Amino acid sequence: MRTRLDRREWLRAGAGAAVSVSVSGWFGRLAHAAGADPARKRSCVLLWLNGGPATIDLWDLKPGHANGGPSKEIATAAPGLRISEHLPKLAALGDRLAVVRSMSTKEGDHGRATYLIRTGTLPQGAIDFPTLGSLVAKELRDETADLPPFVSVAPQRGLSQNAFGPGFLGPQYAPLIVADGQSAAPGRNGGDSVDLQLKVQNLDHYSGVSNPRADDRLALLGDLEADFLAARPGTAGDSHRTAYQAAARLMKPETTKAFDLSGENPAVRDAYGRNLFGQGCLLARRLVERGVPFVEVTLDGWDTHANNFDSVKNLCGVLDPAWSTLVRDLKDRGLLDSTLIACMGEFGRTPKINPQKGRDHFSEAWSVVLAGGGIQGGQAVGRTSKDGTKVEERPVGVPDVLATMCKALGIDHEKQNLSNVGRPIRIVDQAGKPIREVLA
Template sequence: MRCDYSCQSAEHGLTRRGFLRTAGGAGLGALAIGGITGTPGGASWLSPAVAAEMSKSQKRILTIFLHGGVSQLETWDPKPNTDTGGPFRPISTSVPGIQISELLPHTAKQMHHLSLVRSINTKNSSHGPGAVQMQTGHNEMGAPHPHLGAVVAKALTPEKFALPGHILIRGGGSSRSSAAFLGPRYGSVVLEDGKAPQYSERPSALSLTSDERRQEFRRLANDRFADKRRTADTDAYTYSYDQAMQLMAQRDVFDVAKEPARDQERYGSHEFGKHCLLARRLLEKGVPFVQVNHSNYDTHFENFDYHIEQLGEFDRPFATLISDLAVSGLLKDTLVVVMSEFGRTPKINSRYGRDHWGTAWSVCLGGAGLQAGAVIGKTNDNGTAVVDREIDHGHLFHTYLQAVGIPSSDAFTIAGRKFPIADPAKGPIKELLA
């Protein structure tokens, strides 16, 4: 005896889709609703064909966070034959005129899908504040701001989506990230070491039948209460349990071993390779935000050896992922960003290390219709300063969001108060938004 409520009607869903398509325009209304309103991605009222079409055009973001601070000189902005350049050579890429470090040979072949921002100055050289800047688009000051994943999950998760909207595949690096004022609903669900979410397995003492019986009795109790009083909050609470059941039923989504053996081999058997394949699996299921952490790049000692090792792990799975997303067409709707909390000093210290450096460094990004094969901004000859088109985390945040159709200059309204989605003093990198 389930209640049949008018607000599960199709209008909500379509309005929401409409909003996403025309994003940048009149998005405020849709976003401003604090509780839950909108609707379904894979809801039952959709025919399978329509649902498939909708889930295909669902926008997504994948961020790969290279923890500790990857060196821009050993990756996206090599400075060969200078006092700061280090021992590695640059190599050509699939985009004529763009060269990157020889430590990224596979990535180089995918460069025509990607772009580089080489002129980042975040004016910070501490890990904590750097991670906050790059993942929230704001400086760490005053009340905390939500993580990029929380913003994306809030704006892009279809209403009756069974999987979490914000997933962190954690191999070291930061733990669960905060949704701040957006509320814990949009905080990350963590796949610790690439394993399924905590408590997503039914305890052995509880049979499926028993679980289904208690869920049925819960629904019955909720229906009886809803006859007396029903709010957006009671709906959200009811749904969270149904969502948990749905997630448990498709726990395989988190099992990378279910991917074809051939793919597992292509991505590699090490942790980061598996995590990239898992990320692909989740993006294919329509998860709006996935972050993969790769640790650790904090190379105060032996910077070059460590980068050979770390990037050796990073390069092939990352390039494979980009190539796969491009082939399947998903890259069209998926923004991919490779970021760190900052870069590393051009100056090589006495222990062959590079230290923290937020003054002139790079980010690599692509997909979701962004201009591909572009280079934004420029550093000077030995990489010690930005000389053209200075960019910071605020601009990047706007760019990411607008790439996936979120009107970043608007505000969220939470509990009656307005919160700008991204720093109102900044705007996106327009030339990247094709």
């Protein structure tokens, strides 16, 4: 027992030394150098536009046509690429954006469409398919890391719970959920409440229990659990142990600090936007900086059956500063070339405007956007008709997008995992082909 205590004391001393070094500024310089290291593992930030964004008013406008509505398009930093007037900051970064304008899917129901684009398939009997974040986490995680390999900020899981979980990969690849179910739509949050929403709950020790005492208790639990599981091997026991170990690592002060935005420059926080989505994007940068492979941040409110144009304008007022600042921040820290940024929802909206000045569900022709690491920006791929109702050039399906994202992240999309029914399942369905035009 004495040996174990001595080892933990040595580790605590080492951790203390690391903290003192980081205060000196050395850690920041090291992080920037690590970001530029070609051997650095890649990360992905998914900006999830919940509800189905009107991509016809964002990325593929139809000026001069009745379906186009009042939104205007503007030039970007990439010659020939034009996007919405409500995204001026992103337009200045147009050379970083690859807009896929020819998405065509067949699911117009929120739940089924969400499941499809997040898992790459539709529900199939007893098979519990994992969400994209879990698949990436499994391939890119660092076994020695204290932070979880997958973090989800403000997910809206009500209509498709299974689309957000690890499925047959198991709980070790489940997301750490922050601000669960909290709305990130504009006008519903701000100020100190955002910091409280982004705080990971239940990570403090019980009152009166010191860190050394907590370490001793965890060590005792580990000894007892090892004996128990040795006699009772199986998934349930392994999952229980994995969850406790992950929670214990997350409780370390240096680990929880990743979720504390109070030390960030106020001007940087303002640039992202003092709302849940903006600060969630800032948190994503902090987590990527610390090696987390997959972070998703949800912006809710895109189900614009009524008053679509005012709603899109307001939502863009949140999306534009947050996303553009994330790109610049990652670039300044040497992390953009190793970080893929994807922006999508479950489908688009109808080109035809309804009597409530809204747009309804539409999956036949819509857009997603990719940027950052592994992506050749400054272009639009595919084309829709002048009225926006159909894809006329380079149709792209969900498996194609997921295969492209895997390729950009250095993941073999043809690799197989063993499912819960004993059947090997590819990371991406065999129908998926990477979109070569957008890959750097």
